Amino acid sequence: MQPANLLLLTVVLAIVAYGFGYARSRTLATPLGGIRHLKSLPFYYGARASLWCAIPALVVLALWAAFQGKVIQTLVLGSLPAELAPGSAGEASLLLSKISNVASGALPAGFVEAPIAEAADRLEALREQSRMLMTALVVSVAVLAGFLGWLKIRPKLNARVQVESILKWLFFSCAALAILTTVGIIFSVAFETFRFFGKVPFTEFFFGSQWSPQTALRADQVAAEGAFGMIPLFTGTLLISAIAMTVAVPVGLMSAIYLSEYAGKRVRGIVKPLLEMLAGIPTVVYGFFAALTVAPFISDLAASIGIEASSQSALAAGAVMGIMIIPFVSSLSDDVINAVPQSLRDGSLALGATQSETMKKVIFPAALPGIMGGILLAVSRAIGETMIVVMAAGLAANLTANPLETVTTVTVQIVTLLTGDQEFDSAKTLAAFALGAMLFIATLLLNVIALKIVRKYREQYD
Known part of the structure; x- marks a missing residue:
């Protein structure tokens, strides 16, 4: 069975x-x-x-x-x-x-x-x-x-005491299991990362400007040991994430302001669920949309004005990723804005301020710490996205700041390195764990910063 x-x-x-x-x-x-x-x-x-x-x-x-x-x-x-x-x-x-x-x-x-x-x-x-x-x-x-x-x-x-005691230990075991799982993940990634640095110099990984983990077939070929510089990968990750947040933050934040302060109950009841439906669309569908619609449109538009653009570009992946993150930013910002005490609104309006002035000078400054925390959490979400980048931005590890060129990200390379039957003694496969460790540290720092900002906000208005 x-x-x-x-x-x-x-x-x-x-x-x-x-x-x-x-x-x-x-x-x-x-x-x-x-x-x-x-x-x-x-x-x-x-x-x-x-x-x-x-x-x-x-x-x-x-x-x-x-x-x-x-x-x-x-x-x-x-x-x-x-x-x-x-x-x-x-x-x-x-x-x-x-x-x-x-x-x-x-x-x-x-x-x-x-x-x-x-x-x-x-x-x-x-x-x-x-x-x-x-x-x-x-x-x-x-x-x-x-x-x-x-x-x-x-x-x-006394069965009640025994049942409650068993359930208490059961709940404790579940909490301990979650903690031990996290510790296990950290140690497993760290162990393989140390093995990688035993094969590839520390300086090459952190300061190298070329990424080519595919080793040559013959020892006499150029770069027979491959190139493992992480700078092109993190540059592509930051470029696509920056484009995504440029799209998601203004649209999501303005949507949240409108829905929380200006929209009527009927409009809010219709628009908010429709906006949050974007969060339920699978990322592979966004990838199809980016590869088949947005990327060709950007390429044709750039060609029409005499600019050279790749058929797969960071701009296409970042723009569609930003659309995907809009409901995340909007929902978090809406919750934070609604959490601002009503007394602040009433006091501002009682002093003669307009609704727009109240929003700009009272509500938004009060909600800013929580909004910033939500934005940082959205950045972590953008950094970890893979499918859209694979389908719309390509796999080439180019060190460039041009959004019209093909780039790749850390998560895409991790998936590529671990696809298929792999021998976990080679530097090529172990590089995925080193990239995962760096990505883990980056997202952890962003989450810690976001939680500190949110905690500061909660302490101020609880």
Whole structure:
């Protein structure tokens, strides 16, 4: 049984355990004169039995799903003959990918060596055995634990305290898991980044002006080790993000001012949902729009006035990205403007100021810290965008400030470097982690600055 189906089965068993626990508590309460003689309500006895059933089974399921892949891969690789045994982690990854492709049918068995085909059969058999054992073990644990939870129900048992204690630790575990996940991401990226700097000099990455991670086929070719200067990538990222914010900030901010201060309730009820619908459009659709409509229009317009422009340009990607970010800026700015106390508006109008003067001299200065925080969060969103850049700006790492030329961004290069079967011992693949670490630091700093500004705003008007 697949883990998803097994998870649903565990939920069903937990519901059944709840019903049995609930019924047993009421049955035990009947000779005593009713549920008022129970230490807790029947709901808590049922919830306790349900938790006893579900938690051990889910722990077993999570541990099995976490380790079964590694164990199966080790067994499969260990069964290969010595001449095919991988010599490094990268070779092992590529070999396992080939075996998995044969096992799934994506690669015909006749196109690989006989030991590889046998390993694919062994992989499929081990996976089937693992699923059967996992199903039997999880169901057995759920039934046994649920039965024990049902058996221990007594009228004097304080089930409410136990249920609340279990839920408290469950919530704490979820919070700790989120923190540990973040720490794990940081350490995994940092570890691979250090490995990259062991292959590529620190100075070349930070101060190099050329990006060409594709290594040459022969050692006697020029730039046989590739070029890993990040400056063209970050220049393209900043250029496209600047164009996007030039579009998004004025339009989004003016829209928020109109909707919050000037629009009537009927107009606001129509325009605001329509504006926020832009946030629900998939980025790939924006990419199609940028590649098929905006980029050709910019290229034709530039040619008509005698300016040379590429068919893929930073201007096209940045403009469409700005349209995508408009509802983000507008929604945040609208919330901040509406959070300004009404007493400030009333006081300004009472002193004889017009609505426009009140907006310019009272409301906007009061809301400016929150607006700036929202804009910085929007910048982080623009820096992390990938699909629109791939489809409208291209992949060429050009060091230029001309918005009509083809550029690329950090996120696009990360996707390009990690596409397909990769050997994680090469500088080319490890460069993606170095770029990710730099991007993580940049967006983290922007988010920290934005949160500090927003916190300052909240402290002032809470």
